[in-house]
Amino acid sequence: MSQLDLVPGFSAPVDAAQGLFRQLLKAMSEPGSLIDTTLEQPLERLDPATFGVCQTLLDQTCGLWLSPAFEGEAIRRNLGFHTGVRLVGERAEAQFALCHPDDLHDLEGFGRGSAEYPESSCTLILQVERLDNASAAAAAGATTLRLQGPGIESSRYLVVAPLPAVLAAYLQQRPDPFPLGLDLILVAGRKLACVPRSSQVEVI
Amino acid sequence: MSSNGVRDGYNFAYLDEQTKRMIRRALLKAVALPGYQVPFGGREMPMPYGWGTGGMQVTAAVIGRQDVLKVIDQGADDTTNAVSIRAFFRDLTGVRTTERTEEATLIQTRHRIPEKPLREDQILIYQVPIPEPLRFIEPSEVETRKMHALEDYGVMHIKLYEDIAHYGRIATAYAYPVLVNGRYVMDPSPIPKFDNPKMHRSPALQLFGAGREKRIYAVPPYTDVRSLDFEDYPFEVQRWEQCCAICGSRDSFLDEVIIDDRGSREFICSDTDYCRSRTEQAVDNPSGARPGTDEEAANAEGARNAC
Numbered sequence: 269m270s271q272l273d274l275v276p277g278f279s280a281p282v283d284a285a286q287g288l289f290r291q292l293l294k295a296m297s298e299p300g301s302l303i304d305t306t307l308e309q310p311l312e313r314l315d316p317a318t319f320g321v322c323q324t325l326l327d328q329t330c331g332l333w334l335s336p337a338f339e340g341e342a343i344r345r346n347l348g349f350h351t352g353v354r355l356v357g358e359r360a361e362a363q364f365a366l367c368h369p370d371d372l373h374d375l376e377g378f379g380r381g382s383a384e385y386p387e388s389s390c391t392l393i394l395q396v397e398r399l400d401n402a403s404a405a406a407a408a409g410a411t412t413l414r415l416q417g418p419g420i421e422s423s424r425y426l427v428v429a430p431l432p433a434v435l436a437a438y439l440q441q442r443p444d445p446f447p448l449g450l451d452l453i454l455v456a457g458r459k460l461a462c463v464p465r466s467s468q469v470e471v472i
Numbered sequence: 473m474s475s476n477g478v479r480d481g482y483n484f485a486y487l488d489e490q491t492k493r494m495i496r497r498a499l500l501k502a503v504a505l506p507g508y509q510v511p512f513g514g515r516e517m518p519m520p521y522g523w524g525t526g527g528m529q530v531t532a533a534v535i536g537r538q539d540v541l542k543v544i545d546q547g548a549d550d551t552t553n554a555v556s557i558r559a560f561f562r563d564l565t566g567v568r569t570t571e572r573t574e575e576a577t578l579i580q581t582r583h584r585i586p587e588k589p590l591r592e593d594q595i596l597i598y599q600v601p602i603p604e605p606l607r608f609i610e611p612s613e614v615e616t617r618k619m620h621a622l623e624d625y626g627v628m629h630i631k632l633y634e635d636i637a638h639y640g641r642i643a644t645a646y647a648y649p650v651l652v653n654g655r656y657v658m659d660p661s662p663i664p665k666f667d668n669p670k671m672h673r674s675p676a677l678q679l680f681g682a683g684r685e686k687r688i689y690a691v692p693p694y695t696d697v698r699s700l701d702f703e704d705y706p707f708e709v710q711r712w713e714q715c716c717a718i719c720g721s722r723d724s725f726l727d728e729v730i731i732d733d734r735g736s737r738e739f740i741c742s743d744t745d746y747c748r749s750r751t752e753q754a755v756d757n758p759s760g761a762r763p764g765t766d767e768e769a770a771n772a773e774g775a776r777n778a779c
Contacts, residue, residue: 282484286536289496293534294593297503297677297692325500327493363497383621387501387510418506418653419692421675446655451504464504466653466692 273342275311277323277350288324292453295462300415300424302401302461312342317455318366318395326364328352333362333378333390335371359390367394372432378450386447389465394435399456400427411436414470415463425472426461428454439469477566485532486564491515495533495688499679502690507652508620509603514686524557525683527580527599534595534679535561535578540568542576547584547725547742554582571745583646585667587724587746590676592693598661600682603689605649605659625657628700636705645710651698652691660697666709666725671697714739719750 278284291303307316314322326332332353334343347353356362359377372394381389402412402425410429416422435452442449442465449465463469478484485492491513498512517525535541541561545553549571557580558569570576573586580597590596606616609627619625628649635643648665652658660671661680671678671691678691691697701707715722717738724746726739741747 282489283537285489285493286484286534289492290534290536293496293499293503293677296500297690325493325497327490329490329494330497384617386505386508387498391500418695419503421694447505447508451500466504466506 273345274349275319275346276309278320281323284320285324288320291460292321292324292462295453295460296419296451296464298419298424299417299463299467300413300420300426300461302399302426302459305458305460307458311346312340313338314343314366315395315455315457317458317460318393321393321453321455321460322347322353322366323350326351326353328354330354330363331356331361333357333359333365335366335368337368337371338366362390365390365392367392369394369396369430369432372434374434375438375450380444380448380450383448386449389448389450391451391453393453393455396428396430396454396456398427398429399454399459399461400429401425402427412472413439413463414472415467416470417467419464420467426454426463436471439463439467440471442468479563482564484565485535485561486517487515487529487532491529492533495529498688499530499533499690502679502688503677503692505656506691506695507650507656507658507689509682509687509689512686512688514683517683518560519556521684522601524553524580524582524599526681526685526688527582527597527683528557528560528681529683530597530679530681530688531561531578531580534597535565535567537565537567539577540570540575541565542570542573542579542745543581544579544584544586544743544745545582546727547586547746548744550744572749573745583662583664584725584742585663585670587741587743588749589670590674592675594676596674596676596678598663598678598680600659600661600680600687601684603659603661603680603682603685603687605647605657620656623655625651628657629702632700632702632705636702642701642705642707648707649700651696651700653695654698657700658689658691658697664710664725665699665707668697668699668707669709673697712739716741716747719747719754721747721750 295303305317307320310316311319330353378390410427411431413426415424452463454461498510502510517528543554543558545551573588578595582599610616632642646664647662650658650660673694675693680689699707712726718740724741727742729738
């Protein structure tokens, strides 16, 4: 890449960031609910919703850990241009981590927060191939999650394809007792859903 | 005024985008940790601390052009604090404002929860003066933080017990401490304890902003919110022998109003929208009893005489 190949960011940054934040707020406060962001602009291997979440949440005050699958000049330079985010090499320094399922062999190193400051934990943004409601027939490689807890009236189902085994185990076992833990933003294409640490998760 | 309804020279909703992002990140952590106070870089707002700067910053970070905003102060839409905050956001966002609880998507409130039940996708934003429920007992932030980390909440019950020892009942009437999702003790802001039961498993999202203390916290929809109490002294809310002098309601939170210099007094609903909508219904339907109320309150005039 000799020239700086920039993809367009939000065309109306103030309104678009506000709109997507409200969708994220709904998704995080109503875990498992599937949101269609209606975004269309991808950034190379980053889906439209992933790129949108980055533009909405990241800036120069955040450290972002990039999955090896997303390493590359185009993504680095565009994220830098549109958000000013600092890329960090160490997982422990990351406030946000942009993850590809193939790269998540373990969750070592991502900050879980401390008992006094649980909000200092890392937020994982995991880009998967498909997110569905439970009504959709679970295809091969898909994992159905049953969520309960704050933000959910009784229970809610979310189908994630693919969900890394290590993350499925983490969500079920919750090795870090609440209030410690990782918060999860799942993105696929234009859709997103969240699984905060307060949710009790069962893999069905 | 520019073409998009925002006062010239200002960003949409006053705050700059970087500040909004910082508040938004804090809000997402707050909903992931129900009842936990997330520190944030509170900004100076064009009004003094204590007038709702925390609530305003939260509102500024979430509000969009599609929103319909309602602002209440002690339940009323027409008091100084509510009028000026509503005017501020009308001026700096151009969004539609309303006094009707059911029409609003965002409700910023000082010290009340509306009487009409809230629904999903409504957001209630509280202005909070002192977010730390343990602060009156333990002045050190280092200590209170440790107490939250260790779930060391025994002192809260001692405070309520002292009430019982002094007065024979729990006398705490507002800012009554609650336990959120079975984990964090939270100050619900100085709402009357009458409103505490409305927080429990509310379908609406509840956000709290404390500007001077620079804390944000949240209660997601359908989250358990229990008021602290004892088995033999269970939590109870205020009750009045009187009914509202305007609409006749016996179910709403009443304010006592002195009406002359001889000490005569009346009780009226603190929620002005609730009171007005009941009066309007009575005018539309003067003979029949209103839905959801008892037959005593047949119409506004009759109710007035009945009080």
